Amino acid sequence: MTTTKTSPLLVLGSTGKTGRRVTARLQERGYEVRAASRGGAVRFDWDDESTWEPALDGVGAAYLVDSMRSDAGVSMRKFTELAVARGVRRLVLLSHRDWVVPEGQEKLPCERAVRESGAEWTLLKPAWFAQNFSEDPFFRGQVMAGEVVWSTGAGTEPFVDVEDIADVAVAALTEEGHAGEAYELSGPRLLSLDEVVGEIARATGRTVTYRPASPEEFCAYAAGRGLPEDFAGLLNMLFGWIAENRFATLGDGVRRALGREPRDFADYVKAAAATGVWRD
Numbered sequence: 001m002t003t004t005k006t007s008p009l010l011v012l013g014s015t016g017k018t019g020r021r022v023t024a025r026l027q028e029r030g031y032e033v034r035a036a037s038r039g040g041a042v043r044f045d046w047d048d049e050s051t052w053e054p055a056l057d058g059v060g061a062a063y064l065v066d067s068m069r070s071d072a073g074v075s076m077r078k079f080t081e082l083a084v085a086r087g088v089r090r091l092v093l094l095s096h097r098d099w100v101v102p103e104g105q106e107k108l109p110c111e112r113a114v115r116e117s118g119a120e121w122t123l124l125k126p127a128w129f130a131q132n133f134s135e136d137p138f139f140r141g142q143v144m145a146g147e148v149v150w151s152t153g154a155g156t157e158p159f160v161d162v163e164d165i166a167d168v169a170v171a172a173l174t175e176e177g178h179a180g181e182a183y184e185l186s187g188p189r190l191l192s193l194d195e196v197v198g199e200i201a202r203a204t205g206r207t208v209t210y211r212p213a214s215p216e217e218f219c220a221y222a223a224g225r226g227l228p229e230d231f232a233g234l235l236n237m238l239f240g241w242i243a244e245n246r247f248a249t250l251g252d253g254v255r256r257a258l259g260r261e262p263r264d265f266a267d268y269v270k271a272a273a274a275t276g277v278w279r280d
Contacts, residue, residue: 007058022166067110
């Protein structure tokens, strides 16, 4: 199935880092986009099922985002069942690399819900977003303060450019050849946090350093900057995975989906710096 321009394409999380880029690309290509979010013109709220059916009306394909909530799998299954019943034929899910969970607990229930929906499906499994350093208030604030404090030790991560994620999502939504694919999306090289801040410092002329912290030190640091305790705990878990190089591998998803190499972190940094996002 090649998505036609006669049926709207639903984009959930349309104000997020990936969603707004997917929306813009689809609109540039002449597709009718139903850009949905909790506060948008098309309202969508996972906690309010009355918003689901209006968002799905007439839709041919949908871009979904795993909310990472404990009940996300239940909601995703109910939503995808409704979507298929309403005629949606293609689902593209922004998921995660495999999480480690207690024995007997399902890893990524949203993925299973999409795979078992009866629609054509594609899974996007990205590394850490490069754009966190320029678009996330907490991480951008660290750059602006001149000190990036993470509990990642000397671990490495293949940071992915969100522009690449959006390109793959649009291809999966509108083209043939992506059904049944799980794309591991990463940048072209592994980077330590020392290397990350070095790239940013060179592109901006700012003095930016990396200070490795213990998990306890990071929690205290985060609390002092107003970060909720539960979110700081989640970051510590994810940082710990970087510290142990759990996902220190390069994904081939961009190449397989688009036939080109992924964007390099240095290119992202130069582009971001040119916008003035890291200027005082």
